[in-house]
Amino acid sequence: MFDPHDLLTRLGGLAQGAQLQDYGVSRMQLSRAVRNGQIERLRPGVFATHGAADAERDAARHGGALTCAAALRHLGVWVMSTEPPPHVWVGRRGRVYPHSGCRCVSHYFRTGRVRFGVVDVETALLHLYRCEGEESFFAHSSRR
Ligand SMILES: [Zn+2]
Ligand SMILES: [Zn+2]
Known part of the structure; x- marks a missing residue:
């Protein structure tokens, strides 16, 4: 099971939710990671790490x-x-x-x-x- 933040980092810091779900990350895990401030939802269905360039x-x-x-x-x-x-x-x-x-x-x-x-x-x-x-x-x- 991937940690959403680690997976997102591995994918270059930016990805679609569907792409992350292909790796077995659930929508619930994603929204929890957003709530915890580990990752950011740029717009519905698109996520980024805080390390991704502006x-x-x-x-x-x-x-x-x-x-x-x-x-x-x-x-x-x-x-x-x-x-x-x-x-x-x-x-x-x-x-x-x-x-x-x-x-x-x-x-x-x-x-x-x-x-x-x-x-x-x-x-x-x-x-x-x-x-x-x-x-x-x-x-x-x-x-x-
Ligand atoms: Zn624009
Ligand atoms: Zn141009």
Whole structure:
């Protein structure tokens, strides 16, 4: 039997309730862990550890994973002086959820696999290219 917090940490700090239930964690265990302050419910059916990065948690609240410049910054690919606005990959037919302080840009690109957290480097680069075009792509790269 998994401890909800340990399992969530193992899964990268962010997961859907259904995903956690696949490992045998019950809804009751999840709500108990939320009540005890071990984990946080970002929105119905989506949970996070307190250790998950703010940008990733916001992206998960919004409905997906961090992508584009913010993701590359997060992955340590590009060092940017300012925090870029969160671009969130919500999947091809992803649903966007309203949340407080939202300044996200939603992306529905077909490419990508990661549900929450940060997309991988290749996906983030491709999304950025489609999002901002060649010029921005190279402008960012030259700052490395
Ligand atoms: Zn948002
Ligand atoms: Zn973008």
